[in-house]
Amino acid sequence: MQEVEALKRRIEREKRARLESERLLEHKSRELFEANKKLSGFAAKLSEEYRQTSLELLAAQKIALLGSMVHDIKTGKTTFSDSFYILFGLDPAHDVLNISKLVDVIHPEDWTKIEQLINKAKNPSELDPHYHMEFRINSADGYQRWLDAHGEVAFNTENKPIQLIATLQDITERKKIEHALIKARDAAEEAYRTKSRFLAAMSHEIRTPLNGVLGALQLIVDSDMDKEQRNHFDIALSSAECLHRVTNDIIDLSRLETGRLELELAPFDIISLVQEISEFWSPMANDKGLSMKTIIDRGLPRNVIGDSSRIRQILNNYVYNAIKFTDHGSILISANLDDTVKSRNDDDITVDLEVQDTGIGISKENQEHLFKDFSQVHDSKKNLLSGAGLGLAIARELAQRMAGSVGVRSTPGAGSNFWVRLPLKASKTAILADDSIQKHNRLPPLLNAFGKSPRVLLAEDVIANQTIAKAMLSRFGCRVEVVDNGLEAVNALKSTIYDVVLMDVAMPLMNGVEASRQIRGTSGENAGVPIIGQTAYALEEEISSFLEAGMNEVINKPLKRDILHRTLSAALQPDKDATPIKILDSTSDTDLDETVLDELKDSLAPDQICNLVDQLIIDVEANAKLGTTSAEKDEIDKLASASHALKGLGASFGNSALEKLADDIQQACQQGDSLKATSMTLSSLMDVCKNYASDLRIYRRPLGKNIDV
Amino acid sequence: MKGIIFSELLDFVERHAGNRKLEEILEQADLESGGAYTSVGNYPHQEAITIVSKASELLGLDAPELMRGFGLELFDKLAIRHPEFFVGINDYKTFLKGIQTHIHDEVKKLYPDSMPPSFTVEEEKGNLIITYTSHRPMAMVALGLLEGCVKHFGVPVTIQSQPESLTLDSQARFLVMGD
Numbered sequence: 001m002q003e004v005e006a007l008k009r010r011i012e013r014e015k016r017a018r019l020e021s022e023r024l025l026e027h028k029s030r031e032l033f034e035a036n037k038k039l040s041g042f043a044a045k046l047s048e049e050y051r052q053t054s055l056e057l058l059a060a061q062k063i064a065l066l067g068s069m070v071h072d073i074k075t076g077k078t079t080f081s082d083s084f085y086i087l088f089g090l091d092p093a094h095d096v097l098n099i100s101k102l103v104d105v106i107h108p109e110d111w112t113k114i115e116q117l118i119n120k121a122k123n124p125s126e127l128d129p130h131y132h133m134e135f136r137i138n139s140a141d142g143y144q145r146w147l148d149a150h151g152e153v154a155f156n157t158e159n160k161p162i163q164l165i166a167t168l169q170d171i172t173e174r175k176k177i178e179h180a181l182i183k184a185r186d187a188a189e190e191a192y193r194t195k196s197r198f199l200a201a202m203s204h205e206i207r208t209p210l211n212g213v214l215g216a217l218q219l220i221v222d223s224d225m226d227k228e229q230r231n232h233f234d235i236a237l238s239s240a241e242c243l244h245r246v247t248n249d250i251i252d253l254s255r256l257e258t259g260r261l262e263l264e265l266a267p268f269d270i271i272s273l274v275q276e277i278s279e280f281w282s283p284m285a286n287d288k289g290l291s292m293k294t295i296i297d298r299g300l301p302r303n304v305i306g307d308s309s310r311i312r313q314i315l316n317n318y319v320y321n322a323i324k325f326t327d328h329g330s331i332l333i334s335a336n337l338d339d340t341v342k343s344r345n346d347d348d349i350t351v352d353l354e355v356q357d358t359g360i361g362i363s364k365e366n367q368e369h370l371f372k373d374f375s376q377v378h379d380s381k382k383n384l385l386s387g388a389g390l391g392l393a394i395a396r397e398l399a400q401r402m403a404g405s406v407g408v409r410s411t412p413g414a415g416s417n418f419w420v421r422l423p424l425k426a427s428k429t430a431i432l433a434d435d436s437i438q439k440h441n442r443l444p445p446l447l448n449a450f451g452k453s454p455r456v457l458l459a460e461d462v463i464a465n466q467t468i469a470k471a472m473l474s475r476f477g478c479r480v481e482v483v484d485n486g487l488e489a490v491n492a493l494k495s496t497i498y499d500v501v502l503m504d505v506a507m508p509l510m511n512g513v514e515a516s517r518q519i520r521g522t523s524g525e526n527a528g529v530p531i532i533g534q535t536a537y538a539l540e541e542e543i544s545s546f547l548e549a550g551m552n553e554v555i556n557k558p559l560k561r562d563i564l565h566r567t568l569s570a571a572l573q574p575d576k577d578a579t580p581i582k583i584l585d586s587t588s589d590t591d592l593d594e595t596v597l598d599e600l601k602d603s604l605a606p607d608q609i610c611n612l613v614d615q616l617i618i619d620v621e622a623n624a625k626l627g628t629t630s631a632e633k634d635e636i637d638k639l640a641s642a643s644h645a646l647k648g649l650g651a652s653f654g655n656s657a658l659e660k661l662a663d664d665i666q667q668a669c670q671q672g673d674s675l676k677a678t679s680m681t682l683s684s685l686m687d688v689c690k691n692y693a694s695d696l697r698i699y700r701r702p703l704g705k706n707i708d709v
Numbered sequence: 710m711k712g713i714i715f716s717e718l719l720d721f722v723e724r725h726a727g728n729r730k731l732e733e734i735l736e737q738a739d740l741e742s743g744g745a746y747t748s749v750g751n752y753p754h755q756e757a758i759t760i761v762s763k764a765s766e767l768l769g770l771d772a773p774e775l776m777r778g779f780g781l782e783l784f785d786k787l788a789i790r791h792p793e794f795f796v797g798i799n800d801y802k803t804f805l806k807g808i809q810t811h812i813h814d815e816v817k818k819l820y821p822d823s824m825p826p827s828f829t830v831e832e833e834k835g836n837l838i839i840t841y842t843s844h845r846p847m848a849m850v851a852l853g854l855l856e857g858c859v860k861h862f863g864v865p866v867t868i869q870s871q872p873e874s875l876t877l878d879s880q881a882r883f884l885v886m887g888d
Contacts, residue, residue: 006732013735016745024749 058082065170073162087168089139107136129153146175196254203247213240248694249390255687256397267427268308271296274335281319295334303427310398317391318355318418329358347426354419361412371396445477448572454499458482459489461507462648464616486515493526500571505535513549520550530571557651561599596654613700617693624689631682640669661685712750717786721779722764738763754845773849773876780853801862806830837885846877
């Protein structure tokens with residue numbers, strides 16, 4: 001190919017390429033133009049949609065009484081939605097929203113927290129990522145409005161705060177309802193408290209004269225009566241006893257309702273419990289010609305952990321009802337291990353306790369209402385009521401409190417089967433075997449250094465405690481003289497020689513510590529007399545201060561026979577190597593510590609133990625009454641002294657709940673707390689007193705007929 | 710295939726064989742486009758294959774080697790034309806790893822109807838394993854471009870291909886072994 005020809009072709013080729021380029025360019029331009037047209041249409045549509053959405057948002061915000069705000073941290077610029085202005089009573093078109101405007105509008109009491117937030121927002125990294133507050137504004141229309149602010153800090157991908165976003169909502173209506181609800185709740189709670197107070201007060205007011213009635217009836221129980229009189233007497237006695245039970249039930253139920261009943265979990269022997277209940281009710285069942293039987297599942301562990309006194313209460317209730325509604329046949333109490341309930345822990349067991357009778361039975365429709373408050377089953381034949389119908393409601397509440405359940409299976413005419421199913425724990429530690437062997441051991445009589453009967457001075461202010469100590473000391477062969485306080489003790493020692501002094505620590509006029517100090521400070525023959533202190537408050541450092549004051553030993557209340565014996569023995573025979581005893585075993589936690597009383601039974605004659613329990617009931621009720629009336633009259637000193645006496649009784653007889661509550665009240669009195677602050681504790685204390693007195697009466701009943709309280 | 714590659718191919722032939730030979734090749738190739746390419750236009754890649762085989766026939770050169778040489782020189786031309794692809798990139802590995810995402814993806818955005826080859830890069834014990842997949846049989850151009858690339862960064866490396874003797878393949882693996 002020639003050079004010229006090649007060049008020609010090349011020019012030709014490039015010309016064609018240029019034309020092709022131009023064609024393409026024109027084509028692209030047209031494409032671009034079309035695209036541009038499309039884009040601007042799209043943009044217009046978008047901006048219209050945006051405008052529409054904004055309007056809708058604004059309308060929605062207005063309807064929801066909601067405003068929003070965005071603060072850009074970088075630019076410092078803040079934008080508010082129109083409704084944000086409106087919520088503050090401002091006009092979005094003309095007003096400027098700034099701090100001075102806010103100060104004008106926001107309620108002065110709420111301004112500080114807003115101000116704090118604004119200041120914090122200046123350093124957004126310190127700001128809580130989510131914040132919430134409610135505040136009041138004084139709206140332009142003159143009404144106060146509540147606003148609710150929620151805020152969030154927005155972070156960028158590097159976790160740096162970039163925006164503060166907040167919404168604001170008018171919650172005035174909600175607040176109004178909230179206030180109304182709070183008011184209604186407070187009123188309801190107050191009414192509830194009033195009801196509880198009323199019930200408690202009424203029960204007490206009823207029980208006091210009722211005790212008089214019961215006591216008087218007991219006094220004439222052995223009198224000669226003709227058949228009709230005896231019949232009338234029996235009606236009067238059973239009615240009074242029924243009324244007594246009802247008042248106790250009401251107090252129990254009100255305690256359950258107000259949640260003041262606390263479970264006391266401890267290891268106990270469930271088989272013995274069932275047997276004891278059977279033994280307790282046997283006389284009453286036998287009187288009606290009924291037999292009493294128990295069946296215990298062989299697989300049931302003997303030692304379990306639970307609240308034995310509450311379980312006892314449920315079963316007592318069932319058995320009482322069973323006897324009441326059965327005229328022929330038998331009552332069967334059974335205890336079974338429910339092994340259909342599987343648990344992960346081997347110690348967790350489920351126990352079914354049942355009381356089966358051959359009585360009148362209960363119809364299906366009555367069964368449904370049975371466990372409700374104030375539900376009664378009418379016995380048409382006798383036209384008698386089953387009490388106030390609280391017993392089963394209490395049983396149900398108690399079982400529920402113990403995470404268990406109650407129920408009944410019954411066929412009218414054939415009998416009923418009341419059951420309670422309870423989750424319990426099998427206890428690994430064996431319950432100490434009945435210490436009756438030790439209980440009945442006769443302790444040897446004590447002798448002084450000359451081999452004679454020791455002369456003991458007992459300084460103790462509470463009469464019941466005096467009785468206990470005196471009974472024990474007499475049993476040990478001691479001659480006892482009793483004084484009521486430390487001052488009398490010091491005086492007594494000036495004129496008479498004693499072998500040992502048993503000195504209470506807390507006493508009126510002069511306490512045992514001061515008395516000990518004074519005795520040691522004299523030069524008389526009694527300056528070196530052994531002093532055994534007794535206290536219920538066994539703090540290590542307190543004990544050492546007692547010893548510093550001159551006491552030789554300090555023993556714990558309630559007094560234990562063998563410990564008192566050992567301590568006295570060591571004090572009387574100082575040459576013998578006796579182990580010093582300072583802190584002794586602690587008290588039990590149950591309301592009625594029968595071990596203390598049972599132990600005394602061994603030391604006291606039957607009429608003495610009756611008198612002691614009677615005295616205890618009188619002391620508890622008298623001090624409870626004094627406490628109530630002095631609290632009503634705002635007589636702090638009297639309340640303190642009543643509490644002190646109750647505390648002492650609780651300590652002496654092993655009722656730790658009584659002791660603790662009374663101590664709380666006494667301390668509150670001493671610290672000058674307002675009585676209002678202690679009213680809950682006080683009412684708990686009164687409940688404990690009432691329960692205690694009632695438990696004591698139950699304990700007292702089998703001891704003898706001469707009830708005079 | 711984009712017109713730019715065709716223009717560069719014609720320039721490559723003219724550079725080495727002169728204008729007369731180029732026109733002769735184009736005349737005998739008898740292409741539909743007549744060899745009038747504009748860089749923004751799109752043309753069937755078969756025209757490039759035809760041009761290369763005519764050039765091989767008339768110049769007495771191996772066609773695959775011709776393609777490889779074209780690729781080698783094409784890299785520098787493209788590098789001059791598109792300095793933006795080299796900003797902040799100081800080594801061939803980074804560049805090769807970025808071809809798929811930084812270059813081919815950008816090409817697709819600019820020319821939605823274009824079909825750049827797939828070019829995946831794996832690194833193993835300091836070596837790169839590159840897998841080339843295209844609907845065009847231009848593995849040799851790819852190898853040339855690869856060589857142009859390492860030459861551009863001025864690093865002595867060994868490149869092995871698989872299959873070992875590449876011709877008009879549309880798939881290939883290259884093992885780039887650093888020093």
